[in-house]
Every structure is written in structure tokens, then in C-alpha cells.
Amino acid sequence: MIYVTGDTHGEFGGRFNVKNFPEQKELTKEDYVIICGDFGGIWDVGEEGKGEKYWLDWFAERSYTLLFVDGNHENFDRLYAYPEKAWRGGRVHEIRPSVLHLMRGQVFEICGKKIFTFGGASSHDISGGILEKDDPYFKRKKRRLERDWLPYRINHISWWKEELPNQEEMDEGLKNLEKYDFAVDYIITHCAATDTQELLKPQNGTDIMTEYLQKIKNMVHYEKWFFGHYHTDRMINEKEQVLSKIIERIY
Numbered sequence: 001m002i003y004v005t006g007d008t009h010g011e012f013g014g015r016f017n018v019k020n021f022p023e024q025k026e027l028t029k030e031d032y033v034i035i036c037g038d039f040g041g042i043w044d045v046g047e048e049g050k051g052e053k054y055w056l057d058w059f060a061e062r063s064y065t066l067l068f069v070d071g072n073h074e075n076f077d078r079l080y081a082y083p084e085k086a087w088r089g090g091r092v093h094e095i096r097p098s099v100l101h102l103m104r105g106q107v108f109e110i111c112g113k114k115i116f117t118f119g120g121a122s123s124h125d126i127s128g129g130i131l132e133k134d135d136p137y138f139k140r141k142k143r144r145l146e147r148d149w150l151p152y153r154i155n156h157i158s159w160w161k162e163e164l165p166n167q168e169e170m171d172e173g174l175k176n177l178e179k180y181d182f183a184v185d186y187i188i189t190h191c192a193a194t195d196t197q198e199l200l201k202p203q204n205g206t207d208i209m210t211e212y213l214q215k216i217k218n219m220v221h222y223e224k225w226f227f228g229h230y231h232t233d234r235m236i237n238e239k240e241q242v243l244s245k246i247i248e249r250i251y
């Protein structure tokens with residue numbers, strides 16, 4: 001079985017407990033729960049903190065295998081430092097043996113389904129800008145932004161440029177899709193394609209991620225596309241579904 005859910009942002013207690021997700025009683029490690037980005041379970045600066053380690057170990061002990069694509073709120077310095085391995089036709093970072101990060105531009109074969117994955121998105125909660133910790137005016141700038149109630153983030157502490165894809169990742173995605181004749185069963189991303197984002201959040205505009213996903217959307221035959229990022233649960237049309245808090249069985 002395959003389940004999908006939206007952004008978790010490091011909050012796992014409620015959503016995944018047996019009361020809210022009773023189906024897990026029937027699952028095994030050959031069943032999968034996929035988080036559509038903004039996992040947030042790898043966030044601490046430097047190394048796994050106590051709380052973070054607790055939840056990663058907790059997921060490793062669940063009945064199912066936990067998978068996630070990355071969102072825009074992940075600690076990419078640390079996420080990309082976990083060992084990389086080949087898994088079910090694609091590449092993953094192994095966080096725990098049954099907690100895996102599905103890398104960008106991969107096609108995985110899970111439960112007989114072909115799944116294209118591509119994490120990442122632009123952060124939009126940064127109208128105050130990105131601060132640099134070693135800026136001599138760091139404290140002064142931070143105080144001013146806080147006084148003016150302007151959301152800001154700090155490079156390598158709460159924001160990483162890797163939230164958006166590089167050319168290599170985008171090229172790899174197209175190359176891997178080509179191997180499957182541009183036909184997959186499911187697409188799982190954090191961000192939506194430009195035309196879908198325009199429906200959901202026109203104020204976000206477009207960027208390299210939405211434009212790439214638009215290209216994918218126009219080019220690839222797929223049955224269903226699941227994504228997070230917009231903090232709402234709804235069907236966009238018969239193929240696209242945005243997820244937030246619900247855990248939905250898709251296969």
C-alpha cells in the first residue's frame with residue numbers, strides 16, 4: 001500500500017499516532033507513507049539533536065517505511081550529508097534503513113507503480129530577506145526586521161539556496177523520465193506547476209521550479225500528481241491533488 005500526506009514541518013506526534021492513522025496496524029515495511037516535502041525532521045544546525053533523533057528513530061520503528069521528498073524548509077546541508085544509495089530504481093538519502101529521502105528527478109518503482117519525484121520550492125515567507133550570520137550588521141538588521149514584523153530567514157540556519165533545483169537535477173529528471181518514455185503512474189513533488197500555483201496562490205508568481213514542473217506537466221503522461229507546500233487539502237482537478245494534513249491511501 002502507498003499513502004501520501006502533506007507538509008509535516010517536524011510535527012509528527014498527532015498525525016501519525018495510531019488514533020489518527022489506524023491503518024498503520026495493517027502495514028509492513030513493504031508499505032509506504034510518502035510526505036510531499038517540508039518534512040522538517042532534519043532541521044537542527046550541526047547534527048541530529050535529541051528531539052530530532054527521537055522522531056527519526058520513532059519512524060524507523062513504525063510498521064511502515066517512511067519516504068519523503070524535500071520541500072523548501074529542510075536543512076539541506078545536513079540532508080545531503082546522509083549516505084546516498086540506489087533504491088527501487090532511483091537514488092535516496094538513507095536517514096534510517098526505513099526512513100528515506102527520495103531525491104530529485106528520480107523514477108522509483110514502488111508496489112509496481114512508477115513514481116517520479118522532485119522536491120524543492122521557493123520560500124515565500126522571506127519578505128524581510130535572507131540574513132548572513134557573519135554579517136557585521138547581523139544583529140542590527142535582525143532587530144530592525146523584527147521591529148517591522150518582516151519575516152526573514154538566516155542562511156544555513158533557516159534557509160538554504162538548495163530549496164530551488166540546479167540544472168543538473170532538472171536535466172537528470174528529464175533523462176530519467178525519458179527512460180520510461182515520459183510515462184509514469186504518479187508524480188510526487190513539493191511545489192506545483194506554474195498554472196496550478198496560479199490557481200492556488202497567484203501572489204507567489206513563477207520561478208524556475210514551477211516552470212520546470214510546468215514543462216514536466218505538459219510533457220509527461222501521468223495518472224495522479226500529489227504535492228504539498230500550499231497548506232491546504234483539496235483536489236485541483238481529476239489528476240492533481242494538494243495535500244496538507246490528511247494521510248490518503250493512493251494504492
Ligand SMILES: [Fe+2]
Pocket residue numbers: 007038071072073121190228229230
Ligand atoms: Fe513549503
